[in-house]
Amino acid sequence: MVASKETPRTILVCQGTGCVSGGSEKILAVLTQELERAGLTDQIHVSATGCHGFCEKGPLVVTEPEGIFYSAVTVDDIPDIVRSLLPGEGPVERLFYRDPVSGERIPHYREIPFYSKQQRVVLSNCGHINPERIEDYIAVGGYAALRKVLAGMKPQEVIDEVTRAGLRGLGGAGFPTGRKWQFCHDAPGDIKYVVCNADEGDPGAFQDRSILEGDPCSVLEGMTIAGYAVGAQKGYMYVRDEYPLAVKRLQIAIAQANEKGFLGKNILGSGFDFQIEIFKGAGAFVCGEETALIASLEGGRGAPRPRPPFPATAGLHGKPTLLNNVKTYANVRWIINKGWEWFASRGTQTCKGTAIFSLTGKTANCGLIEVPMGISIREIIYDIGGGIRGGKAFKAVQTGGPSGGCLPKECLDIPVDFDSLKAAGAIMGSGGMVVMDEDTCMVDVARYFLDFTQKESCGQCPLCRLGTKQMLEILTDITRGQGKPGDIDLLMEIADAVKNGSLCALGGTAPNPVLTTLRYFRHDYEAHIEQKRCPALACKELIKFFILPDKCRGCGMCRKECPVEAIAGEKKMVHIIDQEKCIKCGTCIDVCPKKFSAIVKVSGEEIEVPREPIPIKLQLRSKEAKRQEDD
Amino acid sequence: MPKPILGKSAVGQLNHDIPEEPTAFQTEAVQKVRILSMEDRLTQILSSFRGNKVELIPLLQRVQEEYGYLPEEALLRVAAHTNTPESEVYSVATFYAQFRLKPIGRKRVMICRGTACHVRGAPLILEAAQRRLGISVGETTEDLEFTLDTVACIGACGLAPCMMVNKEVHGRLTSKSVLEVLGTHGSEQGNT
Numbered sequence A: 001m002v003a004s005k006e007t008p009r010t011i012l013v014c015q016g017t018g019c020v021s022g023g024s025e026k027i028l029a030v031l032t033q034e035l036e037r038a039g040l041t042d043q044i045h046v047s048a049t050g051c052h053g054f055c056e057k058g059p060l061v062v063t064e065p066e067g068i069f070y071s072a073v074t075v076d077d078i079p080d081i082v083r084s085l086l087p088g089e090g091p092v093e094r095l096f097y098r099d100p101v102s103g104e105r106i107p108h109y110r111e112i113p114f115y116s117k118q119q120r121v122v123l124s125n126c127g128h129i130n131p132e133r134i135e136d137y138i139a140v141g142g143y144a145a146l147r148k149v150l151a152g153m154k155p156q157e158v159i160d161e162v163t164r165a166g167l168r169g170l171g172g173a174g175f176p177t178g179r180k181w182q183f184c185h186d187a188p189g190d191i192k193y194v195v196c197n198a199d200e201g202d203p204g205a206f207q208d209r210s211i212l213e214g215d216p217c218s219v220l221e222g223m224t225i226a227g228y229a230v231g232a233q234k235g236y237m238y239v240r241d242e243y244p245l246a247v248k249r250l251q252i253a254i255a256q257a258n259e260k261g262f263l264g265k266n267i268l269g270s271g272f273d274f275q276i277e278i279f280k281g282a283g284a285f286v287c288g289e290e291t292a293l294i295a296s297l298e299g300g301r302g303a304p305r306p307r308p309p310f311p312a313t314a315g316l317h318g319k320p321t322l323l324n325n326v327k328t329y330a331n332v333r334w335i336i337n338k339g340w341e342w343f344a345s346r347g348t349q350t351c352k353g354t355a356i357f358s359l360t361g362k363t364a365n366c367g368l369i370e371v372p373m374g375i376s377i378r379e380i381i382y383d384i385g386g387g388i389r390g391g392k393a394f395k396a397v398q399t400g401g402p403s404g405g406c407l408p409k410e411c412l413d414i415p416v417d418f419d420s421l422k423a424a425g426a427i428m429g430s431g432g433m434v435v436m437d438e439d440t441c442m443v444d445v446a447r448y449f450l451d452f453t454q455k456e457s458c459g460q461c462p463l464c465r466l467g468t469k470q471m472l473e474i475l476t477d478i479t480r481g482q483g484k485p486g487d488i489d490l491l492m493e494i495a496d497a498v499k500n501g502s503l504c505a506l507g508g509t510a511p512n513p514v515l516t517t518l519r520y521f522r523h524d525y526e527a528h529i530e531q532k533r534c535p536a537l538a539c540k541e542l543i544k545f546f547i548l549p550d551k552c553r554g555c556g557m558c559r560k561e562c563p564v565e566a567i568a569g570e571k572k573m574v575h576i577i578d579q580e581k582c583i584k585c586g587t588c589i590d591v592c593p594k595k596f597s598a599i600v601k602v603s604g605e606e607i608e609v610p611r612e613p614i615p616i617k618l619q620l621r622s623k624e625a626k627r628q629e630d631d
Numbered sequence B: 001m002p003k004p005i006l007g008k009s010a011v012g013q014l015n016h017d018i019p020e021e022p023t024a025f026q027t028e029a030v031q032k033v034r035i036l037s038m039e040d041r042l043t044q045i046l047s048s049f050r051g052n053k054v055e056l057i058p059l060l061q062r063v064q065e066e067y068g069y070l071p072e073e074a075l076l077r078v079a080a081h082t083n084t085p086e087s088e089v090y091s092v093a094t095f096y097a098q099f100r101l102k103p104i105g106r107k108r109v110m111i112c113r114g115t116a117c118h119v120r121g122a123p124l125i126l127e128a129a130q131r132r133l134g135i136s137v138g139e140t141t142e143d144l145e146f147t148l149d150t151v152a153c154i155g156a157c158g159l160a161p162c163m164m165v166n167k168e169v170h171g172r173l174t175s176k177s178v179l180e181v182l183g184t185h186g187s188e189q190g191n192t
Helices: A017-021 A024-037 A075-084 A134-139 A144-152 A155-165 A177-186 A207-214 A216-230 A244-260 A290-297 A326-338 A340-344 A377-384 A418-424 A442-456 A462-479 A487-500 A505-509 A512-520 A522-531 A557-561 A587-591 A618-630 B024-047 B053-067 B072-082 B086-095 B115-119 B122-133 B177-182
Strands: A009-014 A044-049 A061-064 A068-070 A193-198 A234-240 A275-281 A321-325 A354-361 A367-372 A394-399 A405-407 A432-437 A543-547 A599-603 B107-112 B146-151 B163-165 B168-170
Touching: A009 A017, A009 A024, A017 A024, A017 B168, A024 A044, A024 A075, A061 A075, A134 A216, A134 A244, A144 A216, A144 A326, A155 A177, A155 A216, A155 A326, A155 A340, A177 A216, A177 A321, A193 A216, A193 A290, A193 A326, A207 A216, A207 A244, A207 A326, A207 A354, A216 A234, A216 A244, A216 A275, A216 A321, A216 A326, A234 A244, A234 A290, A244 A275, A275 B053, A290 A321, A321 A326, A326 A340, A354 A377, A354 B115, A367 A377, A377 A394, A394 A442, A405 A442, A405 A512, A432 B115, A442 A462, A442 A505, A442 A512, A442 A522, A442 B115, A462 A487, A462 A505, A462 A522, A487 A505, A487 A512, A487 A522, A512 A522, A543 A587, A557 A587, A587 A599, B024 B053, B024 B072, B053 B072, B053 B086, B072 B086, B107 B122, B115 B122, B122 B146, B122 B177, B163 B177
Parallel strands: A009 A044, A193 A234, A193 A321, A234 A275, A354 A432, B107 B146
Antiparallel strands: A009 A061, A061 A068, A354 A367, A394 A405, A394 A432, A543 A599, B107 B163, B163 B168
């Protein structure tokens, strides 16, 4: 929050991707106009910020210093918001966040459970400063760490600080960051590089995007400090081309840092030169792997190579190269500013600091969260996430994307840290956390991930290229009701081969979603193979839709909306679904009025319905309904 | 390489005066003009790069930004300019999901296939879009209005299921609302 003396009040309008797609750019423009018209521009300052994290409720508007939080704001709400800022007026209560559990309206964002249970360190600036103004970043203590380092710390002292803090990287293994820095520092050579891996390719993760969009300077500061520590002169930001807003904000942040002397020649008069260049990735998941990323930076196909030598000794153009993730670099300034003891005092014995997750899927609250290491999955899903939406039952939580695993409700109380997640079969990885409910089929989820890794395999290791393909075919057969006895054993056998026969982590972890779903949800597989039944009613080939003749009132809604005209029946006639034509899109269930609820979805069973539309029997229906009620 | 599609070209400026089905003579003339102007623009683009192999990906990105895809002529010129074998340029161009060798529609629809979108019904959104546009993933409608693609993750998981049309994100889609975003395309011609 930046409030200088002249502007005592600020309205923060979130310009993260989530809110922008909800129309927050227009909100920002109209708000600015309205304030001008009301002659309030001197007293009230409008600030465009990065992601607040609570994307579910966007577009978000926050007024400071009170910390009033308005959710799902539309352009029509702006006059009310402007009026609320006039002397003697109160906040706009109808725009307050409503707690899904208690139904209570909560005015301040600090009191909303989604935020109050979090510990926002790396994300503390996101949503509170204007990411396109370096002055805002400096005003909240930005670049103080770089000043401190260049003013009096030796490179080795910087590395020691990071090592003692216990910061760990976000690859599957959680490799200690300080050790990586040490390797690169110790590697002989005058030319060295620092690379930031912002090729966030995991489906279901968007924290790198949010940090880069909301607080790009913190990542640049971390990279510059790393450059000083290892003795590099040049940094590369490898960012996905699918993130145009992140690229734009990084370009602005780099230009402003150059202007202010935080990048370029002789930074802050220290004699240290460092430059950062943006490299836009061209869309290959495997480039998240460090040697593949380097191959891509060199202008080739992103194919991983065997290690050693590790990039820290021979990386980009054969020179020692330090490669860390966005979050890792964003943590550095905190360690330098507050000291390693402060950083290490948070989290668990082996995992320090905070973890950032993209909490998505079937939770009531989705968004970007930052929590202390060691918090339980249950606290994340039920306290921060507000539980499962629509009163459904929790089924599984998937962490770590295609390299991770699906954990069942028995694992809800395990602490979230590198080692516990790994022991349970999942990983921390990219920080995606996708929550699944009873309507999610675990065989379909495994098939989904294999479909992804199979397409993204670079193809150089035969076991990865062919093994994932075979696994995908078996899984596809199972979801289509063509599974055979022995398929599960065969899957496990191929999984083992793919794991052991692949050069990089993509192949090495590709079978994880299959192995964890087999470990915890074997009954789902068995139902598909033995009974040709999908318990979650998700696999299309195994489900059927029926219109119950005693409930259908012949209103015609489903017939009108069916995209393939598979429903027959005039008004006041019981409608019939043509099973041959039905594409199982579920539109009919969605549109059937709740008071009738005449359409059912079943798997592994048939329901007796008339072959042709018949007149609805109102009398009979009500008698029958009455009898059922009496029973 | 596909033959350049004439009439309504997705490449650079639109040639509105050209009839839907040009004669053989017109086709040849138009092709010549197109290739000529392409060469000019390519020369400009190439001259802003030093010609090192490490620039291959940014260079291809720049070319694609200009044309919407990577025309064969451009790939050959890029190979010569960067002193890289043509086979290697082709290999890089086909390795990355971003690069395409065929012209793209004016509106590129990218349906997110991220995990969050998947569990919230992305497959149904994709099917609805395919039905409406009458094309499969990776294809372009005949009038070059739409190209349908899937993308691993847009990173707007809080809005799942979502899709991007050019640079605009549309979230919280249903199999009905996706049709509203795509407009009446196709339905008028009866190919829903």
